[in-house]
Structure formats: structure tokens, C-alpha cells
Amino acid sequence: MIKIYEIVLSLLLLNVFLLANENKENLKLLHKNHVVKKYQTWSGWQEKPLLKRISTSPKNIIDYIRIDNELFGYDGVPKRVEIDTAFKKDFIAAINELPTKIKQQMQEYLIGIYILSGLGSSGYSEHIYKDNIYHGGFIIFDQDVLSKLTANEWASWRINSAFKKSDDYNLSIKIEEPLTNTRKQAIQFILLHEIGHIVGLSTKAHPRTDKDDPKLFPYSAISWKSFDESIYDKNFKDRKNIKLYRFDKAKLSLSSSEKIISDLKRSDFCSIYGSADFFEDFAEAYTIYVHSVLMKKPYVLKLSYKNKVIELFKNPYEMKNLTHKKNYFDKLFSKTKL
Secondary structure: OHHHHHHHHHHHHHHHHHHHHHHHHHHHHHHHOOHHHEHHHHOOHHHOOHHHHEEEOOHHHHHHHHHHHHHHOOOOOOEEOOOOHHHHHHHHHHHHOOOHHHHHHHHHHEEEEEEEEOOOOOEEEEEEEEOOEEEEEEEEEEOOOOOOOOHHHHHHHHHHOOEEOOOOEEEEEEOOOHHHOOHHHHHHHHHHHHHHHHHHHHOOOOOOOOOOOHHHOOOHHHOEEEOOEEOOOOOOOOHHHOOOOOHHHOOEEHHHHHHHHHHHHOOOOOOOHHHOOHHHHHHHHHHHHHHHHHOOOOOEEEEEEOOEEEEEEEOHHHOHHHHHHHHHHHHHHHHOOO
């Protein structure tokens, strides 16, 4: 009798596994071929002034994020929202304060900015193609995540999402001085990161997919052997476990962040998040270059243990390790036709 029960249980578990695998394959197909990635879906976007490209998310965006969250294991359930008047005012002000060249890049490459709730993160960018040729991308923002957070609170919340909570350790990031530490500045920093993803592909700084060779592209060749392997992996042991927005599901403890920051200082990555892969490397490096070099704002990562600072990582572009990447962005912003 026990053997029959074990056989039945095994068959049931096998069936559950096969159904889950089939569902994941279906999600991959829906994700890959979704209408939001097709150029014809977004006809007329280039004629719109930049600030007119901000709107609530259409149904196809909501559907795509639902698929994306389910496929990649995020808890968010996307919902359409009416854009809060104060939120939109902050958003417009955040864009207007950006350097002219950044706004020109947005005008050329950015299809639109779509607002919703339940994203599963604070910001997201996706790319569109026409006949397999890249034609820019769009950005999605979660209005609810940013409803009450200041810039420094948001930056600290984001990096802490990669670690399990701790009563003894405290990890924080400062990206604004007290007088400018507002939600508007949080929006601006997130916006720069997502624009960075779009500019990275538009300028062919790195590969389009995780299957391509990063050594064949000018930016990704600096630090990457493949999508999964950086030139620092021999010593940067925890790099591959850095996943944002995991919270209690995170693989890393806050105590491990001391070693991570120490390893970060010996690399040429601009941030912990920037060490994740070549996509995030470029987006974070772009963001922090614009933020700290062009806009002359602070970037300070601080780890404390029982209220005593034990690790500090600040203003990465002042570090010798980042000379090559700083030169890359110096040239990008000085030589670009924009």
C-alpha cells in the first residue's frame, strides 16, 4: 500500500512540475512576442513633445508587466492608476532639471513614460524593434512606490531590497543633500537609470541580449567576459547573488554587504547594483556619471554596524579604478551629435 501511495504521489509531483514548466515556456513566448515590443504599436511617438509622452499605462503595458512579473518571480500585480497631480508636477520638474543633452537623448530615443502601480520595482524600461532593428524604448514608473519616499530613503530602500533585514547592520545611500532630498529627486535618479538602459542599446555600448559577446562592444568589453562572468569574479564572490527587489527572498544577508563593498572598491563598478550584469553596469554608470559628474551631486554608500560606520563607498568617479569608464562617458557626452 505504501509503495502505491509513493507512486501516486510521485506521478502527481511530476504532473505539477510539467505543468509549471509548460506555463513558464508559454510565459516566455508571450513575453518575447508581446505587442509592446513592436515598433508599429507606437506610431507617432516621435512627433510628441517630450513632456507630452507622460501618461497612465494602457492595457497592453499592464498585460506585459503582469507577464513579466510572473515570469521573473516578482510579487507585484500591475494596475492602472490615474496620475496624481503632485506626482506629475514632480515628474515634469525632474525632467526639466536634467542637463540639455540628456533631454535631447530622451527626445530622440524615448517612446513614452507610463505610470501604474504594482510594478514590483520602482522603475522599468523596455525596448522596441522594427525588422530586428532597435528603435528606442519606453519607461514605466510605479506611482505608489514613490508616494512618500525621499531621494535618500528611496535609494536606501532599493539597495536594501537585495539583502535580508538585520537589527545590527544598516545600509544607506545618500544621493541628495538635506535641502534637495525630495521625491522629485528620487524620480530624477530612477529616470536617469532607465534612460541609461535605452541609451546603452541606442549607442551600442553593450550587447542587446545575454547571449551576445560583451567583449565585442566598447563599454561592456571593459569589465565583462560574458553575461554571467565579469573580470572580477575570482575575488568578487557574492556578485552573482546580488538581486534587487527580493527583500525577504534575498540570498544575501546585510552582514555580507561589508565584504561586497570591499570587493566593489577593488572593481570598476559604480555601485553594488551595477555589478549585477553588463546591462545594469552601463545604466548605473550612466546614471551616476550624470548625477555626480555633470550635475555635481553626492553619491555615498554607507554601512554601519550597531551605529558605527564600518564601510564607505563614495563618489566613484573620483576613484582611480574608474578612470577608463569615466573617459568613456567623457567622450560619449563630448562627441555625441546630440
